[in-house]
Amino acid sequence: MVLDIKPNSIFNLQSIHQSVSVRFNYEILFTNNLFNLKNSTLAQVITTDGEKKPKKVVAVIDAGLLQYWPELPKQLAAYTKFYAEILTLAVKPMIVPGGEAAKNDRTLLEQIHKLIEAAGLCRHSYLLAVGGGAVLDLVGYAAATAHRGIRLIRIPTTVLAQNDSGIGVKNGINAFGKKNFLGTFAPPYAVINDSAFLTTLSDRDWLSGIAEAVKVALIKDARFFDFIHSHTAALVSRDMDAMQQLIYRCAQLHLEHIANSGDPFEMGSSRPLDFGHWAAHRLEHLTNYSLRHGEAVAIGIALDSTYSYLLGLLDWSNCQRILNTLSALGFTLYVPELAERSSPLEDSRCLFRGLTEFREHLGGELTLTLLQNIGQGIEVHEVELSLYKKAISLLQDVENRQTLLTAS
Amino acid sequence: MVLDIKPNSIFNLQSIHQSVSVRFNYEILFTNNLFNLKNSTLAQVITTDGEKKPKKVVAVIDAGLLQYWPELPKQLAAYTKFYAEILTLAVKPMIVPGGEAAKNDRTLLEQIHKLIEAAGLCRHSYLLAVGGGAVLDLVGYAAATAHRGIRLIRIPTTVLAQNDSGIGVKNGINAFGKKNFLGTFAPPYAVINDSAFLTTLSDRDWLSGIAEAVKVALIKDARFFDFIHSHTAALVSRDMDAMQQLIYRCAQLHLEHIANSGDPFEMGSSRPLDFGHWAAHRLEHLTNYSLRHGEAVAIGIALDSTYSYLLGLLDWSNCQRILNTLSALGFTLYVPELAERSSPLEDSRCLFRGLTEFREHLGGELTLTLLQNIGQGIEVHEVELSLYKKAISLLQDVENRQTLLTAS
Numbered sequence: 001m002v003l004d005i006k007p008n009s010i011f012n013l014q015s016i017h018q019s020v021s022v023r024f025n026y027e028i029l030f031t032n033n034l035f036n037l038k039n040s041t042l043a044q045v046i047t048t049d050g051e052k053k054p055k056k057v058v059a060v061i062d063a064g065l066l067q068y069w070p071e072l073p074k075q076l077a078a079y080t081k082f083y084a085e086i087l088t089l090a091v092k093p094m095i096v097p098g099g100e101a102a103k104n105d106r107t108l109l110e111q112i113h114k115l116i117e118a119a120g121l122c123r124h125s126y127l128l129a130v131g132g133g134a135v136l137d138l139v140g141y142a143a144a145t146a147h148r149g150i151r152l153i154r155i156p157t158t159v160l161a162q163n164d165s166g167i168g169v170k171n172g173i174n175a176f177g178k179k180n181f182l183g184t185f186a187p188p189y190a191v192i193n194d195s196a197f198l199t200t201l202s203d204r205d206w207l208s209g210i211a212e213a214v215k216v217a218l219i220k221d222a223r224f225f226d227f228i229h230s231h232t233a234a235l236v237s238r239d240m241d242a243m244q245q246l247i248y249r250c251a252q253l254h255l256e257h258i259a260n261s262g263d264p265f266e267m268g269s270s271r272p273l274d275f276g277h278w279a280a281h282r283l284e285h286l287t288n289y290s291l292r293h294g295e296a297v298a299i300g301i302a303l304d305s306t307y308s309y310l311l312g313l314l315d316w317s318n319c320q321r322i323l324n325t326l327s328a329l330g331f332t333l334y335v336p337e338l339a340e341r342s343s344p345l346e347d348s349r350c351l352f353r354g355l356t357e358f359r360e361h362l363g364g365e366l367t368l369t370l371l372q373n374i375g376q377g378i379e380v381h382e383v384e385l386s387l388y389k390k391a392i393s394l395l396q397d398v399e400n401r402q403t404l405l406t407a408s
Numbered sequence: 409m410v411l412d413i414k415p416n417s418i419f420n421l422q423s424i425h426q427s428v429s430v431r432f433n434y435e436i437l438f439t440n441n442l443f444n445l446k447n448s449t450l451a452q453v454i455t456t457d458g459e460k461k462p463k464k465v466v467a468v469i470d471a472g473l474l475q476y477w478p479e480l481p482k483q484l485a486a487y488t489k490f491y492a493e494i495l496t497l498a499v500k501p502m503i504v505p506g507g508e509a510a511k512n513d514r515t516l517l518e519q520i521h522k523l524i525e526a527a528g529l530c531r532h533s534y535l536l537a538v539g540g541g542a543v544l545d546l547v548g549y550a551a552a553t554a555h556r557g558i559r560l561i562r563i564p565t566t567v568l569a570q571n572d573s574g575i576g577v578k579n580g581i582n583a584f585g586k587k588n589f590l591g592t593f594a595p596p597y598a599v600i601n602d603s604a605f606l607t608t609l610s611d612r613d614w615l616s617g618i619a620e621a622v623k624v625a626l627i628k629d630a631r632f633f634d635f636i637h638s639h640t641a642a643l644v645s646r647d648m649d650a651m652q653q654l655i656y657r658c659a660q661l662h663l664e665h666i667a668n669s670g671d672p673f674e675m676g677s678s679r680p681l682d683f684g685h686w687a688a689h690r691l692e693h694l695t696n697y698s699l700r701h702g703e704a705v706a707i708g709i710a711l712d713s714t715y716s717y718l719l720g721l722l723d724w725s726n727c728q729r730i731l732n733t734l735s736a737l738g739f740t741l742y743v744p745e746l747a748e749r750s751s752p753l754e755d756s757r758c759l760f761r762g763l764t765e766f767r768e769h770l771g772g773e774l775t776l777t778l779l780q781n782i783g784q785g786i787e788v789h790e791v792e793l794s795l796y797k798k799a800i801s802l803l804q805d806v807e808n809r810q811t812l813l814t815a816s
Contacts, residue, residue, distance in 0.1 A: 013438035013656060018663045020577060020595055020672045024428045030421035051677075051772060117584045123674065123771025145553070147769055148580060148591045149673070169428060172556065176525045183556045184592055187428055248421060255426045264428045265557065266531065269459075361555055363531025364459060 024187035028167050028251055030244070034155065034194040035075040043083040045153065045190045046126060055126060056090040058119050060112060060139045062131025064098030065157050068200035072130070087126070090119035100289045102134040103173040103180075112142035116150060123147050126189065130155040132205075133165035133293070137183070140171030144186035151189035157197035159209025159243065160294050163250035164216075167191050169264055178357065179281050185265040193251075195244060206243075207330050208294030210235060213250040214326065215301055219275045220253050222375025229321070232328040266362065274358075275369040275377055276300030279338075282354025286337040298331035299395075303338070306391040308370040311384070318374050320405045323398055327405075334399035338392045351392075352385055432595035436575050436659055438652070442563065442602040443483040451491040453561065453598045454534060463534060464498040466527050468520060468547045470539020472506030473565050476608035480538070495534070498527035508697045510542040511581040511588075520550035524558060531555050534597065538563040540613075541573035541701070545591070548579030552594035559597035565605035567617025567651065568702050571658035572624075575599050577672055586765065587689050593673040601659075603652060614651075615738050616702030618643060621658040622734065623709055627683045628661050630783025637729070640736040674770065682766075683777040683785055684708030687746075690762025694745040706739035707803075711746070714799040716778040719792070726782050728813045731806055735813075742807035746800045759800075760793055 031041045046055055059076055066072060073093050080089040094115055096102050116127065127150050129139035136154050143152040156166030172183020198206065210228070217225035227245070228235070234242040257273050258264045266272060280300035284291055291299075302323055309319040326333060338351055345352055359366040369377045397403040439449045454463055467484055474480060481501050488497040502523055504510050524535070535558050537547035544562050551560040564574030580591020606614065618636070625633035635657070636643070642650040665681050666672045674680065688708035692699055699707075710731055717727040734741060746759060753760055767774040777785045805811040 013652065015438065016436040016656075016660060016663060018432075018434050018436060018575075018595075018667060020432045020667050022430050022432070022673050024426075024430070024675075026426050028424040028426060030423065113583065113590065117586065117589065120768060122768045125771070145590050145592055147589065147771065148578065148593055149675070167426075170556065175521065178525065181525065181555065182521065182553050184553055184594075185556055186592075187426075244421065248424075252424060255424060259426060259428050265430050267432075267557065360528060360530045363533070363555065 024169070026188055026190050028191045028193065028255065030193050030195070030248065032194060033196045034192060035072070035079045037079060037082045040083070041192060042079070042153070043086045045192070046087050051124060053086050054084060054088045055086070055124065056119060056121055057087045057126045057128060058090050058115060058121060059093040059128040059130060060115075060135070060142075061093050061095050062098040062102075062135040062157065063095050065131055065197070066095065069197070090121065090125070091115060096131075096135055096138065098132050099134050100174070100284075102131075102138045106173070106175070108138060109142055109173060112139060113146055116142070116146045121146070121150055123149055124151065126151045126153055128153050128155060130157060131161075132156070132158040133161040136161055136166050137171050137180070138173055140186060140188070141173055141183050144171055144184045149186065152186070154188045154191045156191065156193060158201060158205055159198060159207075159247065160205075160212060160292075161209075162193040162198075163209060163247040164212040164254055166193075167251050167254060169258055177285075178361070179285065180361070193247065195240060198240070198243065203238075203330075204292065204295075206238060207236070208292040208298075210246065210329055211294035211297040211301065211326075211331065213246050214322075214329075215275050215297060216250055216253045216257075216273055218301065218305070218322065218371055218374060219273065219369055219377030220257070220375065221249075222373070224249050224253070225325075225374050228329075229325050232325060236328070236330060269364050269367070271362065271367055271369065271379070273369075275371075276302075276304045278354045278358035278368065279303050279351065281358065282351055283335065283337055286349060286351070287335065291335065295331060298326050298329075299333060299335060299338070302326055302331075302333040302395055303388070303391055304368070305371055306394050307388055308372070310387045310391055310394075311370065313370055313372045313378065315373075318371075321374065322371075323395075324405050332399065334392075334395045339389075339396065352388070355383060432577070434596055434598050436599045436601065436663065438601050438603070438656065440602060441604045442600055443480070443487045445487060445490045448491070449600060450487070450561070451494045453600070454495050457532070457559075459532060461494050462492060462496045463494070463532065464527060464529055465495045465534045465536060466498050466523060466529060467501040467536040467538060468523075468543070468550075469501050469503050470506040470510075470543040470565065471503050473539055473605070474503065477605070498529065498533070499523060504539075504543055504546065506540050507542050508582070508692075510539075510546045514581070514583070516546060517550055517581060520547060521554055524550070524554045529554070529558050531557055532559065534559045534561055536561050536563060538565060539569075540564070540566040541569040544569055544574050545579050545588070546581055548594065548596065549581055549591050552579055552592045557594065560594070562596045562599045564599065564601060566609060566613055567606060567615075567655060568613075568620060568700075569617075570601040570606075571617060571655040572620040572662055574601075575659050575662060576666055585693075586769070587693065588769070601655065603648060606648070606651065611646075611738075612700065612703075614646060615644070616700040616706075618654065618737055619702035619705040619709065619734075619739065621654050622730075622737075623683050623705060624658055624661045624665075624681055626709065626713070626730065626779055626782060627681065627777055627785030628665070628783065629657075630781070632657050632661070633733075633782050636737075637733050640733060644736070644738060677772050677775070679770065679775055679777065679787065681777075683779075684710075684712045686762045686766040686776065687711050687759065689766065690759055691743065691745055694757060694759070695743065699743065703739060706734050706737075707741060707743060707746070710734055710739075710741040710803055711796070711799055712776070713779055714802050715796055716780070718795045718799055718802075719778065721778055721780045721786065723781075726779075729782065730779075731803075732813050740807065742800075742803045747797075747804065760796070763791060 580588035
């Protein structure tokens, strides 16, 4: 008996082409007071898996959040008790430091893995990540790599995490001094955005998350930029309705991009929505993370908008409008780290090394998003460093009021 | 200006449903003498990415292989020099221990990550993993998690890796004493099976990889089982043509299952082709990996086939045929670890704890594949431990020739 396998040359048998298609479905839910016993959102998310109950749940909570919500672990315990037929808290929640510290300490990853193992979680169990974007990134990475993937429910508690980092398909931690050097593409099981958590954010955290909304509006949706522009005062005065709408639309635009880019795991050359991000990542590093991600993104947006203007892509009036809006939202548009080591490239603190790191992280050719209009991004593959230096000077003048911007 | 976002209850805004589809394509190529300068297979694989050249390549090689192929690093260097317009060896190859040791030492993972970082690899660079299944699993995990995914080219060098573990979508390492506790689902960029490497395998490694072919034949393809059965003598006497056909068909069946299961990343309840594997994983652990994976799988197949017979699912004549074939291939069907601690379950060395670990790793309900005929698997969700104990006794008798099997 012989199978029908024919060699096609001296070296080769015919090759087998494998094509694997994977579909990931998840809901982004918007709620208020998630752990109120009358709020069945979380229980419903777990019920809809249609499997045997109760399901094991382990929670990891951002320490920064507990300052304002000290009762959270108790509330969670009461909640799981109330919905005991649906979910069981397998162990006491683990508390991890918030902010970039969560991503810089490799032992935290190991501790979460240990917790998953000790609690006997399986791929059909749930890991709840409650906190800001950095904590979600850390917990997401742990969830994606234990048993090759525990179900992750993200509960983002900051504006930034609710409208951007917490709703997408990425996770990661920092390593070798490089942001997100380790991580995977792994969609969550569900995301639950609870507006109650936004009420206790510091003004700085409330505002800084708006930068990602400005970013996505500028490259995708002029109407959304108009919304932000006309709601600047409301947003600054912490109007929750305006903020909810901003988060919703920003999330929607990010999700649409991920679903429709044709390459959600960025294996080829399609890009994430990273306008303004090459400088932002670099500035976070150069300022030792004293800048919030959103604050750095605002500067990155200001820089790349100004560069787009100097390159002749964007009108000065539109560039002014962008810089004005960012200023009105309370963002600083210039920090000394932009200029003080803007050359030579060999200098380990040179801003422009961010371009190389950006290319290396994403792979392939350097691709920057610039603006040709408000609401309209354009990709370029070359940069003129001299023009970038001019853009930096211009931003410095704007910040020092040496260049006056027309009100608009 | 107002966006059109309406709340749908006191707690909730309308949710956003996200659906992300990702397609992974890769080739499994069959070749002979991969690093012969006249063999352009590897260069072609890298050429077809259609991007700027030359691409950076880093190789990680199984130390076990170098015993028989000490010139391999030199050959690889010569090969990359010859095809310098297409690929560049970014650093000297890293050598890692082969076998399960590769998956038990956490520092190896970190070393590979460090190498990727030092070589400045990006997502469009290539990591070559050359070796047995364990090394491929380790390197695959490192590749999947650096920059959220470096391109991985697997070059499996054992029968087992060429027909099963090296062609699929998984990677992983062991942690907390649990096999593959850490890992991801991440398809490779390409797989290149070089038959030259098979010529230097020990008889033990040559034969043990056949167990996975028996496994997939038994649950999927009676004709393929007939092929194995009728080629037992050829396979045992190291006939390369028979082995190539076995590897090819086995790979094909595994790949078809992954592509057509509807759930290649095992997020729901679909199962990998793991007939005989619950006991196999456990026996590897209980024997401190003195059993090869394939040898343990052969025992697992014998056990689950016998259990299928005792349960009334499988004819005794078919069961005999299976046990005979495994014996003729040189497999031992019984080891003392099967019986000596077959109870109580609380005993840390009890075989049946493998059932719990199996369920926990895969998640959800316990699902075992049994046989209702040769070529026809069936899933069950309950086990009768007393029948399993009978099956173990029967295997012991068969192995001691106290139960004589009819020749077939």
